[in-house]
Amino acid sequence: MRIGAIDxxxxxxxxxxxxxxxxxxxxxxxxxxxxxxxxEMVTARKDLWASLKTSRRANHDGETAPIxxxxxxxxxAMMAEAAAYNIDRGAQxxxxxxxxxxxxxxxxxxxxxxxxxxxxxxxxxxxxVAVCAPRGVPVTLKMRTGWRAxxxxxxxxxxxxxxxxxxxxxxxxxxxxxxxxxxxxxDTIAAVKSAVAIPVAANGDIATPAKAAEVLARTGAxxxxxxxxxxxxPWIFGDIAHFLATGTHRPxxxxxxxxxxxxEHLHDHYSLxxxxxxxxxxxxxxxxxxxxxxxxxxxxxxxxxxDDCEQQLRAVGxxxxxxxxxxxxxxxxxxxxxxxxxxxxx
Numbered sequence: 001m002r003i004g005a006i007d008x009x010x011x012x013x014x015x016x017x018x019x020x021x022x023x024x025x026x027x028x029x030x031x032x033x034x035x036x037x038x039x040e041m042v043t044a045r046k047d048l049w050a051s052l053k054t055s056r057r058a059n060h061d062g063e064t065a066p067i068x069x070x071x072x073x074x075x076x077a078m079m080a081e082a083a084a085y086n087i088d089r090g091a092q093x094x095x096x097x098x099x100x101x102x103x104x105x106x107x108x109x110x111x112x113x114x115x116x117x118x119x120x121x122x123x124x125x126x127x128x129v130a131v132c133a134p135r136g137v138p139v140t141l142k143m144r145t146g147w148r149a150x151x152x153x154x155x156x157x158x159x160x161x162x163x164x165x166x167x168x169x170x171x172x173x174x175x176x177x178x179x180x181x182x183x184x185x186x187d188t189i190a191a192v193k194s195a196v197a198i199p200v201a202a203n204g205d206i207a208t209p210a211k212a213a214e215v216l217a218r219t220g221a222x223x224x225x226x227x228x229x230x231x232x233x234p235w236i237f238g239d240i241a242h243f244l245a246t247g248t249h250r251p252x253x254x255x256x257x258x259x260x261x262x263x264e265h266l267h268d269h270y271s272l273x274x275x276x277x278x279x280x281x282x283x284x285x286x287x288x289x290x291x292x293x294x295x296x297x298x299x300x301x302x303x304x305x306x307d308d309c310e311q312q313l314r315a316v317g318x319x320x321x322x323x324x325x326x327x328x329x330x331x332x333x334x335x336x337x338x339x340x341x342x343x344x345x346x
Contacts, residue, residue, distance in 0.1 A: 001035065001223055003093055003199065004138025004167040006066050010035035012212075012237045013170070013201055015227035016070045016095065016142065022056065023063055024268035025285070028261065029230060030064055033238030036223075037068065038142075041097045044073025044082040056272060060090040068093040070142065072100065072111060074120070076127035083128045087137055094132050096124060098143040098157075099172050112144045112176035115153060122160055129165040138167035142203075145188040148177040154188050155195050162196040169196065170225050173204035180228075189219040201225045207236075209243030216244075232288025234261070252330040259320035262289050263313065270309050279309050286316060293323065293330065 001011040014021060014029045014037035026037035040057050048054050060067050069091040071082045083094045098121060100111030114121045125141070132139050141161050146152035158169050171192050173184030184204030193200040202221035206212050207229035215224055230236055235253055242250040265285065270278040283304050290296035299319050306312050 001199070003036075003066070003140060005136065006092065006138065008035045008066070010241060011201075011223035012036075012240055013223050013225040014038065014230060014237075015170075015203055015225045016040060016097070017227050018100070019284075020227075020231065022269075022272065023059055023061070024265055024272055025234075027063060027268060028265045029234045029237060032235045032261065033241050034230075034234075035237075036066065038093075038095050039067075039069045041070045041072040041100065042082065042086060044071055044075065044078040046078070046081065046085075049085060058086060058089045059272060063090075066092045068095055068140070070095040070097050071128075072097040073124075074114070076120075076123040079124045080127040080131040083131050083137075083139075087132065087135055091137065093138050093140060093167075094128060095140045095142055095170075096128060096166075098141060099170070112147065115143060115157060115176070116147050116151070118153065118157060118160070121157060122164060125161055125164045125166060133165060139165065140168040140170065141166045142170045142172070144172050144174055144176050145185070146175050148175050151175075152188055155191050158192045158196050158200075162198050166198065168199040168201065168222075170201040170203055170223075173202070186215055186218045189221060193220045193222075199223065203227065209236075209240045209249060212240045213244060232285070232291055254329050255320055255324040255327055258289065258330060259317065259324070262286070262316060262320070266309075266313060266316065275309055279307055279312050282312060286312070290319070294327070295319075295323070 001008040012033060012035050014026060014034045016038040018040050021037060021040050029037055042054060042057050067090050069086040071079060071086065071094060073079045073082060086094065097111055098114045129139050143154060143157065145154045152175065154171055161169060169192065171189045173186050173189055186202065189202045199222040201223040202215050202219045203225035206215055206224050206226050212224050226236060239250060266282055269282050273281055286303055287300045290299055303312065303315055306315060
């Protein structure tokens with residue numbers, strides 16, 4: 001699998017998700033089997049680049065290559081400047097956000113709203129590619145099937161984007177109108193793949209190894225991109241890799257392994273966010289990790305009252321130690337499902 005001139009370890013991608021795919025989460029997913037991970041979206045508004053939120057999103061300290069950053073905006077010149085800004089801070093791949101369905105993004109005509117204005121979408125692509133190409137940085141595009149069912153223009157936009165120099169396209173199999181409701185459809189993704197010569201990644205409702213294999217077969221896609229199914233289950237990438245290679249399911253992870261992964265992730269998380277914000281933003285990751293496990297909801301409620309990193313770490317360690325006394329491995333019944341989004345997905 002390759003994006004431009006960059007070779008990837010495999011074709012299992014972490015989807016960009018606002019409030020989720022920060023540097024610690026991307027690193028965790030990569031360690032557990034993902035070949036590629038895209039950052040949270042970074043705004044093209046220059047006046048916000050000095051903000052704490054954007055500075056954290058542009059932080060790639062110790063991150064393994066390739067470093068991919070998603071940018072979002074509505075002005076071609078500003079998007080080009082944002083691409084250059086992030087390349088200067090370590091980005092090796094720039095991804096253009098035309099897939100986010102969130103109202104606060106679409107109301108400003110960014111994200112998937114750009115699919116309604118193809119001339120503007122292509123102007124942004126041209127401007128970003130023009131800045132990135134001389135630096136040897138490939139540009140990718142994340143989009144949906146269209147704005148609504150009657151306006152599925154993904155194939156037309158994909159052809160134009162490929163002609164303008166986009167190196168890879170990721171398609172979420174829903175319209176913006178759907179949000180995350182209903183089922184993702186894959187016929188449009190297959191049509192996009194048939195229409196372009198560049199790599200295409202399929203995204204949407206991929207929550208099990210068997211579904212990953214099915215989607216690859218149905219779409220002919222070069223890669224799959226997983227978002228919500230990785231929340232609390234980042235080892236899903238290794239599960240899928242094993243299934244694609246052997247046709248068999250590997251055992252669920254041992255409780256002690258999950259504890260070690262989560263503790264390591266929390267330390268990395270605190271190092272990025274600090275004590276005050278770190279203990280609070282870590283709650284969602286802990287909640288996802290215990291969701292569906294025996295006693296998980298009760299622990300989640302108690303854990304959400306803690307406001308000290310050391311207390312939080314100790315509580316997580318003690319809870320998994322107690323779980324390990326009755327369960328050697330996570331229960332096989334713990335499966336990941338595509339639920340309503342807890343946070344924005346791009």
